[in-house]
Amino acid sequence: MENVDRILAAYGITPASVQAITSRLSKVQTHQAAFALKRSSLHPERLDRWLMVVQGKHNFYREGVPPVYQTLQENFYVVDEGEVYYLMPWLERHRTDEPDHPYEMLFTTLGKIHASSSKRYPIDYEAYALAIRKQKEKLQQDREELLGLVERFESQTYMGVVPLLVCTHYKDLEHVSAMLDRWYDHYEADLKEDPEMEHSVLHGNLRPSHVQEGAPLHLLNWEKTKLGNPSLDLAAYFKEEWRYADSNMTNPPYYLHSYEEHRQMKKNEESLFMLHLLHPGRYLKQIRQYVDAPLKADTPAVVQELTQTHRQLAQALHAQAYFQELRDQEEQEDGEGGSD
Template identity: 30%
Template sequence: MRWSQLLQSYQLQPESIEQITDRLYKIEADHQQYALKHARLLPEDVGRWQAIQQYIQGKKIFGFVPVYSTVHQRSFVEDNGEIYYLMPWVNREISEQPADEYATAIHTIGKLHAATMDYHKIEAVKQNRSTLESQFEQELSYCREQMLQYVRLFEAKRFMSPAELQICMYYRDVEQLFNKMEEWQEIYLDRMEETDQMKYTLCHGNVKPSHYMTTGMNTYLLNWEYALMTSPTYDLVSYYQYLFRFHDCDMDKISESFSVYCRYIDLSDYEKSLLVLQLLSPHNWFRSMSEIMQPRRGTSNVRKSVEIEVEFRKLFHGFQMQEYIYQTLKTDPIDDLG
């Protein structure tokens, strides 16, 4: 990397350059500290990213770390097809009283969504109800059939790999999840008929502990490269599924965080059912199973087993989460489920 040419675009003469991660550098120049990010943006993504930056600055959203402009008034520097951008360096505060990570993140997400919330009509979606019903039915039929085929294939072997054994052990749990998906699909379709519009907000797109930082009373969201305008459930699913990866995630605190979020954004039953269907989606579960059949070169049995375990945890904790969300529905869904 040609540091001198890159930083000259910001009229900086670096005193020191420290690599923090494979894509983050701490720059000291002119007695100040800067964060230089090697973005994952592709050239075709830059326009969207710049539009999001301008939108955030125009809205004066609190907790946003600004991006510096170059001498040519650009928000990034391109070097051999790679994108770099510069921000102030924000030091993470170390406190004797550790912050509640769940509360910190959910308050920050809630404030972001509340500050950027708008609505759009869903008439076009409602007109396609029959298509949605057919898609739901086909999806569940495929999932059940595919899961059964995998289990029969693995059980026919004399010796199963650890990952194959895990899949067979989890078959009953996953089948129960499919049944619950079917119930929520019915709730989704019924609530859709009662809904004229749904919320959309600016979503960060990749909320996890490494992408937000608490300093004093303030929390800053970092790395906006995946930001987009969409349903607020997008950020909730992204954040919760990150937490669900871990066996010791605190489901009581996560459930409580959902109540906190709903003080900022009053999700309709239709939006809650959309959130649940996203949390219960078995897409990544099946992707992990297919990779067992066609493993990537160099992938060990241990690695396969870990991937299957992580995907199962996400489904398992998602199943627990839907039970809590079910209790928060504004109208009794029992009649909907017959």
């Protein structure tokens, strides 16, 4: 960032040193403190929402967001050469997605954030039902496509590393698709029973590297913040977490208990949460890219991606089994109650 001095002047700061950490992040050291100067990816339409988060407007739970400094003109950002910059305290952290923070604290903070901005909206059930049916049709097409690829791989005289891996994963992927189809049915039934959805301010890109351990715990990088159902944030975090073999988060309901102490998930949210977790789109995209240009593929990288995505989907299967068991128990209890 060649314009660092000019930007920092807006804050009345004269740097002793500036260290470029990435193309978008610089560590600014003065004789008194260290700062993080971020060249953001904020689009104009997201700026107001980002400001709501950093300013804590509309009762937004501000403690979960690190402070953003104001300029001498009391602005929260500087526009320089058409780009938005903002300044924060420098927080030492790991810049990887391998988690190292207390999960209970994370989900407590996230529950408070979502609850503070939660609003209910009525939905058009018929429109949602039509969209669900189309998604189920697309899912069936994807299942047929994957089966066709597996049969094609198995017919080859020599099977490469990637085709062999896909054939090994196929049974699990088919099970994922079958469970996803069932949860589409649950989602439609849940919406028919309760045609309302909750929207909150979402982080929009929640992953382990965006969690800063401390008291309070902070969620970093709110540049992709948006309005939507909180299940999107929850699913995004679980999906990233589960890609790693050493993940300790093998019991989602346990950690969701910390979340639901501050914001209770509705039944249609639980089914939507399962839809996000079980969707195999990332795996299918990776296979298609390989099939389109197998000679150009970086085989070790493809194997790693497929393995990580398969691991995430396998964990999603365990999670959905738990939630399915809860539904089965509830239906059984309702049936027994109705027979009295």
